[in-house]
Amino acid sequence: MTVEVVTKDGAKSGTIELPATVFGVEPNEHAMYLAVRAYLAHRRQGTHKNKTRSEVSGGGKKPFKQKGTGGARRGTSRSPLQPGGGKIHGPIPHLYRVELPVKVKRLARKSALALRARENNVHVVEDFTLQQAKTKDIASMMKALNLDGSKVLVLLPQTDTNVVRSARNIPGVTTFPADKISAYDVLSHGKLLIFKSAVQTLEQSFGSN
Structure with a gap:
């Protein structure tokens, strides 16, 4: 699958072929279901507790005759x-x-990415860096790419502190290193914005069986 590559200002700079080993697989709904269920289960603390009759206070004396x-x-x-x-x-x-x-988790990630690609909700942007963290820089980019108001998952080749800090105050925008995502992260966002070099990271991380 070929998609356009744009700059952060919205100008077209070329095209890129998305790796078929990741974005070209047949989405497996059951694998995605299992991965999402496991992810949500892991978020539960499991610290709920009620006291039994041996743990509540009082009770040493017969209440009445x-x-x-x-x-x-x-x-x-x-x-x-x-x-x-x-x-x-x-x-x-x-x-x-x-x-x-491990194979089920990998299949779930690839299925989620392939599903977004089939929906034409995968966007690739040229790599860039920010000299300092400014929310307006990422906000203006989202507007230039017609992604403002959408739930967007931004995939980075590696953690970029300034980009992460600039994006975290924008509702619906989440940043992640490309090799750290889960199926839930992809499915809980309607659109993907991938840094160009992160495409190769995705292939290296999830392209194998």
Whole structure:
């Protein structure tokens, strides 16, 4: 697949062939589903906890006498039947981690990238650097490329502090090193803006089986 390469000012500077080993695969919906499910599961802390009857405070003394009150007998205020008592079968801390084979994760990434390419939502920009972090520099680029107002994932060949800082205050714009992305990162953004040299990074990172 061939796409145009533009400068950050929006001027066309040439074309580039997207690697078929990454952008030309048949999108696998099930692999993407598994990857997204695993990603969201990993984000959960799993620190939820209710106290059982052995952990709540109080309960050392019988609340009231056994007979004569007209009410049900009670031996402790920590009973799950009592207000403020322990919880029966409440949540306990545990991991929600879901392990996926490396090949499935790689297929999910390639499927997500190929899906965006099929939708014509992959844009390639000539590499550039910023002398200092300024939000207006990235904002003006997004406007020049008709990407303002969209959820855009910017893929860098490597972490560029000034670019990252310039983009992080723009709603919907996220920057990532190309070799660190997940299927969720791609699927949660409608458009991809890839630095030209990051295309090769994607091929080297995810092009193999």
